[in-house]
Amino acid sequence: MLFLQILANGLVLGGLYACIAAGFSLVWGVLNVINILHGSFIVLGGYLAFFGYTQYGIHPFVSIAIAAPLFFALGYVLQRTLINRMIAAPVLLTLTLTFGLDLMLANGMLAAFTADFRKLILDPPLGILRLGALVLPIDRIIAMLLALGLTGLLYLTLSRSRMGRAIVAVRMDREAAALMGVNVKHVYALTFGLGALMAGASGPLLAMIFPISPLTGPVYLGKAFVICVLGGLGSVPGAMIGGITLGIVESFGSLWFGPEHATTLSFVLLIAILLMRPEGLLGRKGYA
Amino acid sequence: MSQPTAAMPTNATPLLALDHVSRDFGGLRAVSDVTLSVTAGEVIGLIGPNGAGKTTLVNVMTGVHPATQGTIHFAGEDITRIAPWQAARRGIARTFQIVQPFPEMRVLENVAAAAMFAGGLAHGSEANDFAMEQLRFVGLGEMALQPAATLTLAMRKRLEFAKGLAMRPRLLLLDEVNAGLNSTEVDAALDLIRAIAARGVTILIIEHLMKVVLNVCSRIVVLHHGELIAAGPQQEVIRNPRVIQAYLGRRYATDPSAQVGDRS
Amino acid sequence: MKRALLIGVLLSGVLALVPLTNDAYWLRLGTTMLMYGVLALSWNFIGGMAGYPSFAVAAFLGLGAYTGAVAQKFGLPMGWAWVAAGLSALLFATLLGAALLRLRGHYFAIASLVVAEVLRELVNSATELTGGGMGLNLPVPSMISVQAQASFFFYAMLALVLLTFVATVITTHSRLGFGLRCIQQNEAAADMLGVNTTAFKIAAFALSGVFVGIAGAIYASWVHYIEPPDVFDVLYSVKAIVMVLLGGAGSVFGPLLGAAAFLTLEELVWRKFLEVHTGVLGLLIVLLVMFLPRGVLSITQLWKRPKDHRA
Numbered sequence: 001m002l003f004l005q006i007l008a009n010g011l012v013l014g015g016l017y018a019c020i021a022a023g024f025s026l027v028w029g030v031l032n033v034i035n036i037l038h039g040s041f042i043v044l045g046g047y048l049a050f051f052g053y054t055q056y057g058i059h060p061f062v063s064i065a066i067a068a069p070l071f072f073a074l075g076y077v078l079q080r081t082l083i084n085r086m087i088a089a090p091v092l093l094t095l096t097l098t099f100g101l102d103l104m105l106a107n108g109m110l111a112a113f114t115a116d117f118r119k120l121i122l123d124p125p126l127g128i129l130r131l132g133a134l135v136l137p138i139d140r141i142i143a144m145l146l147a148l149g150l151t152g153l154l155y156l157t158l159s160r161s162r163m164g165r166a167i168v169a170v171r172m173d174r175e176a177a178a179l180m181g182v183n184v185k186h187v188y189a190l191t192f193g194l195g196a197l198m199a200g201a202s203g204p205l206l207a208m209i210f211p212i213s214p215l216t217g218p219v220y221l222g223k224a225f226v227i228c229v230l231g232g233l234g235s236v237p238g239a240m241i242g243g244i245t246l247g248i249v250e251s252f253g254s255l256w257f258g259p260e261h262a263t264t265l266s267f268v269l270l271i272a273i274l275l276m277r278p279e280g281l282l283g284r285k286g287y288a
Numbered sequence: 289m290s291q292p293t294a295a296m297p298t299n300a301t302p303l304l305a306l307d308h309v310s311r312d313f314g315g316l317r318a319v320s321d322v323t324l325s326v327t328a329g330e331v332i333g334l335i336g337p338n339g340a341g342k343t344t345l346v347n348v349m350t351g352v353h354p355a356t357q358g359t360i361h362f363a364g365e366d367i368t369r370i371a372p373w374q375a376a377r378r379g380i381a382r383t384f385q386i387v388q389p390f391p392e393m394r395v396l397e398n399v400a401a402a403a404m405f406a407g408g409l410a411h412g413s414e415a416n417d418f419a420m421e422q423l424r425f426v427g428l429g430e431m432a433l434q435p436a437a438t439l440t441l442a443m444r445k446r447l448e449f450a451k452g453l454a455m456r457p458r459l460l461l462l463d464e465v466n467a468g469l470n471s472t473e474v475d476a477a478l479d480l481i482r483a484i485a486a487r488g489v490t491i492l493i494i495e496h497l498m499k500v501v502l503n504v505c506s507r508i509v510v511l512h513h514g515e516l517i518a519a520g521p522q523q524e525v526i527r528n529p530r531v532i533q534a535y536l537g538r539r540y541a542t543d544p545s546a547q548v549g550d551r552s
Numbered sequence: 553m554k555r556a557l558l559i560g561v562l563l564s565g566v567l568a569l570v571p572l573t574n575d576a577y578w579l580r581l582g583t584t585m586l587m588y589g590v591l592a593l594s595w596n597f598i599g600g601m602a603g604y605p606s607f608a609v610a611a612f613l614g615l616g617a618y619t620g621a622v623a624q625k626f627g628l629p630m631g632w633a634w635v636a637a638g639l640s641a642l643l644f645a646t647l648l649g650a651a652l653l654r655l656r657g658h659y660f661a662i663a664s665l666v667v668a669e670v671l672r673e674l675v676n677s678a679t680e681l682t683g684g685g686m687g688l689n690l691p692v693p694s695m696i697s698v699q700a701q702a703s704f705f706f707y708a709m710l711a712l713v714l715l716t717f718v719a720t721v722i723t724t725h726s727r728l729g730f731g732l733r734c735i736q737q738n739e740a741a742a743d744m745l746g747v748n749t750t751a752f753k754i755a756a757f758a759l760s761g762v763f764v765g766i767a768g769a770i771y772a773s774w775v776h777y778i779e780p781p782d783v784f785d786v787l788y789s790v791k792a793i794v795m796v797l798l799g800g801a802g803s804v805f806g807p808l809l810g811a812a813a814f815l816t817l818e819e820l821v822w823r824k825f826l827e828v829h830t831g832v833l834g835l836l837i838v839l840l841v842m843f844l845p846r847g848v849l850s851i852t853q854l855w856k857r858p859k860d861h862r863a
Contacts (some may be wrong), residue, residue, distance in 0.1 A: 103834025376746035390737035406746030
């Protein structure tokens with residue numbers, strides 16, 4: 001029974017992780033940019049939900065709808081003004097650039113909100129669902145479902161909408177897309193905007209489950225890396241598979257090695273996979 | 289680190305011998321059961337349509353994509369599993385279909401690198417002098433101090449020759465060195481190939497242009513769908529019905545000097 | 553080569569006069585600058601010469617600091633503890649390099665970044681050996697005056713940066729340096745020309761680790777107290793990169809120049825914006841990458857690969 005409970009915990013966690021990683025993976029896959037800011041975007045989204053709820057009584061689920069357009073705009077502007085200029089530069093430079101941006105955002109949050117860990121506690125609480133011996137907090141389940149919903153929406157956006165098809169086209173072959181009249185810079189900015197949106201929108205969900213602090217940004221970033229390596233780059237289903245795998249691995253890892261080693265375990269897993277498959281577990285060679 | 293002694297193999301052992309060599313990529317068999325030997329001193333042509341597996345076969349010989357099955361011997365030594373740099377040091381030099389210079393290094397440095405790492409010459413003037421000799425030989429002496437990126441395509445092809453020679457090879461694999469050149473440039477390249485052969489270097493030419501192969505190769509092997517479908521003296525292979533049907537098309541049976549493929 | 557070495561020695565001679573000022577502030581600043589110089593020169597072996605975007609500096613620094621500290625805890629004299637730190641970083645970099653250098657681009661960058669995190673967690677959990685999150689105190693050297701101690705660590709760092717510089721000059725002019733340039737320009741072609749790319753890259757990675765390891769141990773002895781988040785701070789990796797970007801990877805003096813320039817900027821920032829120090833540092837990094845053509849341009853040109861340089 002313990003096994004089932006841990007598995008259920010892992011699946012809940014995994015759903016959230018998929019949502020964290022989907023936007024990160026999209027940006028990496030399409031722009032070939034590792035967005036170090038991603039973790040801080042998530043935290044900022046968390047703060048938005050926290051203050052929205054404690055100050056104005058806005059329910060975290062509603063905050064998602066507020067966060068989404070804000071973060072999309074933020075991401076779009078960042079890409080259009082700064083990152084687009086460096087898009088063709090070597091890996092090292094784009095990494096350093098987003099790292100610098102992240103230092104600014106993380107330090108800004110630290111100055112504004114302090115390093116204290118804050119917990120968003122719903123009042124009244126949503127309660128607990130019991131399925132036989134399984135114990136599942138309802139807020140977690142809803143958060144997971146919303147996370148999966150958001151991830152699904154991203155998938156639909158990419159596969160069905162005009163914007164999504166332009167993004168996919170640019171990812172496949174930038175030159176050809178440009179020749180067919182796609183404004184590549186605009187598409188890049190849209191992509192980065194979508195990535196930021198996913199991060200910002202998953203913030204409120206995570207805030208309901210984990211304490212918020214500027215210090216947790218790098219933790220989420222690390223998870224996004226691992227998920228991308230597990231699931232492959234630039235595809236939403238890949239992020240889904242990678243996220244759920246990581247959720248389950250962390251769940252069982254906490255059980256077997258202690259929760260304090262869950263992150264280390266996932267990093268060791270990351271390096272092990274990279275050593276066996278230098279392009280990631282489901283990665284494809286030679287695109288970008 | 290040092291070059292193996294350049295003792296000539298006896299006629300009994302071929303310089304290069306492929307024995308039932310295959311190479312798979314996933315489920316795809318790019319090279320299938322190829323048995324082939326190259327005698328020291330000969331100039332041999334390897335032809336076949338696009339996608340026949342020619343470049344893959346070169347990659348198998350040089351350790352880029354090691355053979356999935358079969359063995360390869362070079363001068364009597366088993367080299368089936370060696371890395372590209374080891375192949376280079378044993379005396380197998382190759383040029384690339386798509387030229388691969390070090391763009392921001394000088395032309396001379398490009399060639400000196402070959403002389404040092406594959407040719408076993410000492411870092412510094414020994415490698416540089418030898419590199420300069422090769423550059424003069426291919427007609428790039430004037431460009432020695434320019435960055436390689438400034439060379440025209442025809443010059444880059446010559447640079448590939450110079451690099452290949454600086455490796456002090458016993459076997460030179462020329463992978464489509466004439467692709468993209470105009471007919472004057474091809475003629476010049478032909479002269480160069482003859483001059484290199486005259487130095488005693490064994491040459492395997494992978495080619496699209498029949499003109500080149502017929503001009504300089506005594507023997508031709510034909511690859512089709514990864515399989516060796518013909519091998520022998522050039523006139524014999526040219527008239528082989530299987531070859532004509534599989535690759536050359538009917539009109540080449542009457543006009544063997546025409547060029548095959550749609551490039552250049 | 554001789555000229556570069558001569559200039560290096562002369563520069564060290566001038567710097568050796570700094571302790572004569574007897575000014576604690578300048579000594580602290582000077583020692584930090586020299587340490588930054590070691591980090592930048594070291595990163596240049598793998599990042600500049602071989603063109604691999606390593607973020608492993610923090611891992612080597614932390615490993616060296618803890619090796620030095622733990623060695624002294626077990627009674628090894630300070631000097632030997634530093635040697636031990638260098639050796640452990642050398643060994644670690646060699647083994648790590650053999651594993652990680654098969655990766656490229658982002659994957660290599662991330663894997664090398666993650667190594668510091670994993671080491672930090674390991675050190676955190678090995679409480680008995682390392683003090684865990686509580687940190688580790690180091691014995692205070694036997695010199696009586698604080699001033700003498702400060703001068704001592706300044707000279708130690710100066711000797712180390714000179715050593716790193718000499719190694720850089722020798723490497724640049726050697727077969728190894730030439731091979732690394734070939735790898736940086738086009739690794740597949742280098743392989744074809746007989747460069748044992750694996751061995752060369754591992755050598756570059758090992759060189760980028762050993763001096764940083766020693767620097768970590770000297771740093772630990774200098775500040776008397778280390779804790780995991782301090783010495784395994786990923787900012788060290790980023791700073792090393794930014795310093796080389798700033799100075800340009802083209803010459804052997806570039807990383808040193810970058811270290812001096814970076815420290816000056818950092819010091820100005822540190823004093824004016826204590827609370828948002830790292831934020832302003834971030835802004836600085838963004839501005840450098842975006843708008844400083846000289847340093848950054850020289851490096852982008854170096855790293856332009858004939859094809860697929862972004863992979």
